[in-house]
Amino acid sequence: MTTDASRGADAPPELVQLLTPEGERVEHPDYDIDLTPEEIRSLYRDLVLVRRVDLEAVALQRQGELGIWASLLGQEAAQIGSGRALTDTDMAFPTYREHGVAWCRGVDPVKLLGLFRGVNHGGWDPKEHNFHLYTIVIGSQTLHAVGYAMGIQRDDASAATIVYFGDGATSQGDVNESFIWASVFNAPIVFFCQNNQWAISEPLEKQTRIPLYRRASGFGFPGIRVDGNDVFACLAVTRKALDAARTGQGPTLIEAFTYRMGAHTTTDDPTRYRVASELEAWKLKDPIERVKSYLFKNEQADQAFFDSVDGEADQLGADLRRRCLAMPDPEPLDIFDHVYSEPHALVEQERAQFAGYLEGFEK
Amino acid sequence: MTVLSLSKALNEGMRKAMEDDPKVLIMGEDVGKLGGVFRVTDGLQKDFGEDRVIDTPLAESGIIGTAIGLALRGYRPVCEIQFDGFVFPAADQIITQLAKMPMRSLGAIKLPVVVRIPCGGGIGAVEHHSESPEAYFTHTAGLRVVACSNPADAYTMIQQAIRSDDPVVFFEPKRRYWEKADIDTASTDWWTPLHAAKVVRPGTDVTLLAYGPMVKTCLEAATAAEEDGRSLEVIDLRSLNPLDEPLVMESVRRTGRVVVVHEAPVNSGFGAELAARITEQCFYHLESPVLRVGGFSTPYPPSKLEEHYLPDLDRVLDAVDRTFGY
Numbered sequence: 294m295t296t297d298a299s300r301g302a303d304a305p306p307e308l309v310q311l312l313t314p315e316g317e318r319v320e321h322p323d324y325d326i327d328l329t330p331e332e333i334r335s336l337y338r339d340l341v342l343v344r345r346v347d348l349e350a351v352a353l354q355r356q357g358e359l360g361i362w363a364s365l366l367g368q369e370a371a372q373i374g375s376g377r378a379l380t381d382t383d384m385a386f387p388t389y390r391e392h393g394v395a396w397c398r399g400v401d402p403v404k405l406l407g408l409f410r411g412v413n414h415g416g417w418d419p420k421e422h423n424f425h426l427y428t429i430v431i432g433s434q435t436l437h438a439v440g441y442a443m444g445i446q447r448d449d450a451s452a453a454t455i456v457y458f459g460d461g462a463t464s465q466g467d468v469n470e471s472f473i474w475a476s477v478f479n480a481p482i483v484f485f486c487q488n489n490q491w492a493i494s495e496p497l498e499k500q501t502r503i504p505l506y507r508r509a510s511g512f513g514f515p516g517i518r519v520d521g522n523d524v525f526a527c528l529a530v531t532r533k534a535l536d537a538a539r540t541g542q543g544p545t546l547i548e549a550f551t552y553r554m555g556a557h558t559t560t561d562d563p564t565r566y567r568v569a570s571e572l573e574a575w576k577l578k579d580p581i582e583r584v585k586s587y588l589f590k591n592e593q594a595d596q597a598f599f600d601s602v603d604g605e606a607d608q609l610g611a612d613l614r615r616r617c618l619a620m621p622d623p624e625p626l627d628i629f630d631h632v633y634s635e636p637h638a639l640v641e642q643e644r645a646q647f648a649g650y651l652e653g654f655e656k
Numbered sequence: 657m658t659v660l661s662l663s664k665a666l667n668e669g670m671r672k673a674m675e676d677d678p679k680v681l682i683m684g685e686d687v688g689k690l691g692g693v694f695r696v697t698d699g700l701q702k703d704f705g706e707d708r709v710i711d712t713p714l715a716e717s718g719i720i721g722t723a724i725g726l727a728l729r730g731y732r733p734v735c736e737i738q739f740d741g742f743v744f745p746a747a748d749q750i751i752t753q754l755a756k757m758p759m760r761s762l763g764a765i766k767l768p769v770v771v772r773i774p775c776g777g778g779i780g781a782v783e784h785h786s787e788s789p790e791a792y793f794t795h796t797a798g799l800r801v802v803a804c805s806n807p808a809d810a811y812t813m814i815q816q817a818i819r820s821d822d823p824v825v826f827f828e829p830k831r832r833y834w835e836k837a838d839i840d841t842a843s844t845d846w847w848t849p850l851h852a853a854k855v856v857r858p859g860t861d862v863t864l865l866a867y868g869p870m871v872k873t874c875l876e877a878a879t880a881a882e883e884d885g886r887s888l889e890v891i892d893l894r895s896l897n898p899l900d901e902p903l904v905m906e907s908v909r910r911t912g913r914v915v916v917v918h919e920a921p922v923n924s925g926f927g928a929e930l931a932a933r934i935t936e937q938c939f940y941h942l943e944s945p946v947l948r949v950g951g952f953s954t955p956y957p958p959s960k961l962e963e964h965y966l967p968d969l970d971r972v973l974d975a976v977d978r979t980f981g982y
């Protein structure tokens with residue numbers, strides 16, 4: 294494998310790309326992928342559906358049904374490509390923006406909304422999907438993922454862990470500690486950094502002077518930059534890194550070079566800190582359009598297919614909306630649930646006191 | 657019966673836990689070959705191997721963060737934070753992740769992680785090696801917080817903490833590591849539940865509430881007071897969260913006078929919580945306000961001054977005297 298390091302630190306960053314923005318298939322010596330037309334159509338379908346889930350969630354927030362939403366717009370390929378590379382026994386640790394990975398892990402999208410609607414802090418069982426809860430504090434989950442990977446080693450299991458984080462997170466101590474831990478213990482983990490160029494309002498140059506993937510060499514494991522808007526490349530690169538992890542070759546840092554096409558969250562206003570032309574340039578690299586072009590050009594899908602996916606997306610969006618609105622509000626005394634695994638004297642005392650207080654209003 | 661020092665009692669307790677459950681792991685800085693800077697984990701790596709007794713990189717957040725991940729995979733990590741003053745780099749992982757993740761998962765996740773912290777002063781150490789950070793953790797819902805004061809409790813409580821399905825912050829009184837006692841390691845009949853307080857010396861005039869290193873100081877104060885004709889009841893709280901309120905309140909209702917003693921600063925210390933709860937529940941039984949003896953509102957002083965900072969027998973007795981001044 295040609296490593297970036299062998300070309301020297303000043304060499305321009307290399308980007309693994311298998312599908313150009315125009316939908317042209319290109320070869321890469323280290324990362325080839327052989328996808329059937331059916332598989333490509335399936336990837337396309339996932340990309341469209343998660344974008345629709347995201348769009349619906351933004352709309353629900355705008356209508357006051359969600360408190361906030363962190364949009365994945367523009368990052369669909371990074372998430373679907375990497376998410377589809379996982380096997381059932383692999384474990385994924387997300388940030389709060391991995392709606393596409395959640396989709397790949399079989400988490401019902403309505404369960405993602407609970408956190409953002411304020412009815413719970415995370416409504417799915419991580420073990421059921423091998424998809425951990427969303428983590429809000431930046432970078433904390435990288436250490437959890439490495440610990441989990443150390444558990445895989447101790448179980449002598451053939452599985453890997455993938456952990457998601459953003460460009461801003463690479464400045465966090467926990468992320469750097471997780472790199473060290475993974476390296477010295479040779480943990481079966483893939484660090485998947487979606488470099489979407491912006492940490493809320495702070496551009497990449499506020500976090501780093503070198504391409505992020507090159508940091509890996511300082512920690513002693515490979516780093517690769519992949520076109521984060523190319524679902525083929527994200528799938529191929531992640532698959533290879535997961536294979537390496539599962540076969541005892543240790544960690545890999547993947548930098549998925551992408552772009553946050555929307556706001557950081559629905560509370561953010563990117564017009565205050567970035568120019569519109571930047572977004573326009575990235576729109577030309579849209580992760581979905583290039584797959585559509587490829588399918589069209591190669592006659593692997595017809596208009597009826599695209600129409601059916603759009604129809605499915607609309608149905609998914611409508612269904613998500615209906616089920617979001619039907620989500621029951623929690624009961625006041627739910628506050629006291631699950632703080633401890635067994636009854637806790639103080640929590641039970643306060644539960645009883647608060648129940649009595651509430652009953653006072655009913656009389 | 658076996659004579660064990662407090663540090664050896666912890667060691668034996670962890671050894672038992674590791675023998676009983678292959679999922680129990682030890683992790684921390686220097687816990688392997690060295691056996692920990694206080695030798696609390698001495699010999700465990702030799703007997704259980706490097707996969708179960710893990711010398712970690714030197715990063716406290718990393719220790720707790722990866723312990724959480726191991727717990728998510730079904731392990732029961734026992735983490736050593738080398739000194740009290742080094743827990744703060746791990747505070748985010750303890751407070752934000754370890755304490756809250758089970759609730760965030762609606763009960764789907766259990767995190768049986770023990771965070772061992774040698775605490776308190778009195779050993780002539782340099783700064784950041786003598787602190788008492790318990791109140792930061794008792795303030796955090798989701799954690800259980802306990803403190804052992806003697807070898808027998810060290811031996812039982814560490815095993816009970818490891819068996820708990822909730823995260824437990826486990827304070828060890830470092831200046832008492834070398835105290836010795838006879839321990840019956842063959843039977844569990846004598847064990848006290850982890851979250852139960854104990855009357856370690858019955859009395860009738862004043863209740864002394866203490867935990868960890870200050871229990872011994874309070875017992876010495878009670879012995880001295882007896883010579884002056886005062887009968888002090890000493891309670892070892894053992895568990896700060898949850899607190900054994902019934903036992904504390906029963907004593908206070910009998911004596912009507914309370915002095916809380918801890919090494920941590922009095923201001924916003926755990927004694928403030930005790931004073932408030934006692935006042936709420938025993939108001940008409942009190943003959944005097946609840947008094948507190950503890951560290952000053954200053955950073956921990958250089959070791960040449962620590963004897964003035966740390967509560968000792970005389971400061972405890974001074975407070976006892978003051979409870980009779982109302």
